[in-house]
Amino acid sequence: MPDDTTQELTQMLQDWIEVFMRRAMHNVLLFAKEHNFSMSQISALLNIRQRRVCNVSNIGDELSITSAAASQMLEQLVQQGVIERTESPHDRRVKQIALTEKGHQMIHDGFRARYAWLGELAASFTPSEQEQVSAALRLLLERTRRLDVPDRG
Amino acid sequence: MPDDTTQELTQMLQDWIEVFMRRAMHNVLLFAKEHNFSMSQISALLNIRQRRVCNVSNIGDELSITSAAASQMLEQLVQQGVIERTESPHDRRVKQIALTEKGHQMIHDGFRARYAWLGELAASFTPSEQEQVSAALRLLLERTRRLDVPDRG
DNA sequence: CTTGATATTTAAGACAATTTAACTATTTGG
DNA sequence: CCAAATAGTTAAATTGTCTTAAATATCAAG
Numbered sequence: 373m374p375d376d377t378t379q380e381l382t383q384m385l386q387d388w389i390e391v392f393m394r395r396a397m398h399n400v401l402l403f404a405k406e407h408n409f410s411m412s413q414i415s416a417l418l419n420i421r422q423r424r425v426c427n428v429s430n431i432g433d434e435l436s437i438t439s440a441a442a443s444q445m446l447e448q449l450v451q452q453g454v455i456e457r458t459e460s461p462h463d464r465r466v467k468q469i470a471l472t473e474k475g476h477q478m479i480h481d482g483f484r485a486r487y488a489w490l491g492e493l494a495a496s497f498t499p500s501e502q503e504q505v506s507a508a509l510r511l512l513l514e515r516t517r518r519l520d521v522p523d524r525g
Numbered sequence: 526m527p528d529d530t531t532q533e534l535t536q537m538l539q540d541w542i543e544v545f546m547r548r549a550m551h552n553v554l555l556f557a558k559e560h561n562f563s564m565s566q567i568s569a570l571l572n573i574r575q576r577r578v579c580n581v582s583n584i585g586d587e588l589s590i591t592s593a594a595a596s597q598m599l600e601q602l603v604q605q606g607v608i609e610r611t612e613s614p615h616d617r618r619v620k621q622i623a624l625t626e627k628g629h630q631m632i633h634d635g636f637r638a639r640y641a642w643l644g645e646l647a648a649s650f651t652p653s654e655q656e657q658v659s660a661a662l663r664l665l666l667e668r669t670r671r672l673d674v675p676d677r678g
Numbered sequence: 679c680t681t682g683a684t685a686t687t688t689a690a691g692a693c694a695a696t697t698t699a700a701c702t703a704t705t706t707g708g
Numbered sequence: 709c710c711a712a713a714t715a716g717t718t719a720a721a722t723t724g725t726c727t728t729a730a731a732t733a734t735c736a737a738g
Contacts, residue, residue, distance in 0.1 A: 374648060377655040381647040384662040386640055389549070391669055392542070394575055396549060397568045398587070405589055410725070411564045415550045422547055428686060434551070436558060441726050443687055465685040465734045487539055489672060494534040495527060496668050502530040508661030509537040515649050516544055519642065563695070581716060594696050596717055618704045618715040 399486045407478070412437065412445055420455060420471055421479060427466045454478060552639045560631070565590065565598055573608060573624055574632060580619045607631060 374382070404414050416431050423430070432442035446469060449455045454475035460466040471479070497505065527535070557567050569584050576583070585595035599622060602608040607628035613619040624632070650658065 374644065375652070377652050377659070378644075378647050381650070381655045381659045381662075382644045384659050384666070385643040385647060386636060388662050388666055389545070389640060389643070390636065391666060392545070393549060394571050396542070396546060397553075397571060400550075401564075401568060401588060411554075412725080415554060418547050418550060429684095435554065437725090438727060439686070440688085440728080443685095445725080447687090463685080463735070467686070483539060483543065487542065490538040490542070491527065491531075491535045493665070493668055493672065494531050494538060497531075497534065497664065499528075499530050501664060502534045504657075505661040505664060506530070506534045506537050508658040509534075509541050511650065511654060511658055512646070513537070513541055513544060515646055516541075518649075519646065565695075582714095590695085591697060592716065593698080593718080596715095598695080600717090616705070616715080620716070 395489075403482050403486060407482075410445070413449060416442075416445065416449070417454065417471070417475065417479060420469055421476075425468050425470045427460070427469060431469065449475075548642075556635050556639060560635075563598070566602060569595075569598065569602070570607065570624070570628065570632060573622055574629070578621050578623045580613070580622060584622065602628075 400411075400414060403409075404411060409417070412435050415435055419431060419434050420426060428442050428446060429439040431446065432439040435442070437445075446455065446457065450457055454472055455469055456472050457467045457469055460468050494502065553564075553567060556562075557564060562570070565588050568588055572584060572587050573579060581595050581599060582592045584599065585592040588595070590598075599608065599610065603610055607625055608622055609625050610620045610622055613621050647655065
């Protein structure tokens with residue numbers, strides 16, 4: 373049974389995510405429409421970005437689609453020049469997928485443009501509040517990233 | 526030109542959102558698959574939940590689809606019993622859309638189940654850290670909600 | 679070298695979401 | 709009361725994504 377402060381923080385995190393989720397969904401839908409990406413492709417791009425490099429079936433597994441579907445979807449991303457597909461030097465059956473410079477740039481710009489409101493939000497705090505919130509987010513980030521890489525540091 | 530602490534906080538928020546976004550996308554895709562909802566439907570449900578009540582074209586505008594498409598999509602949600610569609614008393618042309626009790630429950634349960642990792646995350650902090658992070662999130666929430674309702678309080 | 683398994687690709691078809699166009703019902707403004 | 713505008717629905721056609729099935733290429737093991 374979690375104690376009071378744990379419960380309160382959990383609730384706080386859930387509230388924050390609910391509020392943020394709507395904005396995120398809206399932004400993602402707009403970004404997708406603007407760049408002619410499907411939702412799967414957006415999700416794939418975010419994944420590739422995180423992993424830096426992966427293969428076709430990784431993406432299929434992640435999105436719960438067949439690797440045939442993943443292959444077709446990734447082909448479109450290659451055509452658009454946002455990812456590159458190279459033969460793995462270790463196993464010539466597998467194709468290594470990675471973002472191109474253009475792909476990196478597009479995602480980066482997308483985030484910057486889409487989250488201008490974060491700048492507004494940040495500026496609405498007093499300097500001391502800003503430091504307090506920054507410190508808290510730093511803690512959160514560090515722990516969350518630890519969850520992303522469960523083993524082998 | 527924003528000052529240093531504003532910039533740092535903005536960067537922190539962006540980093541947090543990037544990390545969170547991947548997890549959110551993954552969770553949303555799973556939730557959609559599980560309940561047989563399209564991405565549009567998920568987004569519609571979140572919107573209806575926020576607005577409490579709205580009409581068909583509101584949803585169309587929000588998702589950037591025609592109201593014909595919105596009408597068809599909402600019809601499915603009615604069939605599944607998660608929203609209800611009633612005639613507006615003020616203007617009999619418009620239909621008021623709102624979540625049913627079942628719809629509320631489903632979204633609530635979905636959040637709770639999907640974000641169990643937030644409990645883990647919360648528990649990984651010391652009590653004093655928990656209070657620090659809670660306080661920061663409370664600040665963030667309050668300001669963000671203020672952005673959601675720009676005018677007429 | 680041969681057999682079986684794995685990674686990916688391709689083509690064909692199924693299915694779902696969206697648009698277009700036509701239509702009904704209702705309101706608004708002269 | 710009438711004409712134009714608005715909100716929503718329906719059907720047909722379009723589009724795009726996914727699955728299935730078959731094929732290719734490579735690896736791993738005997």
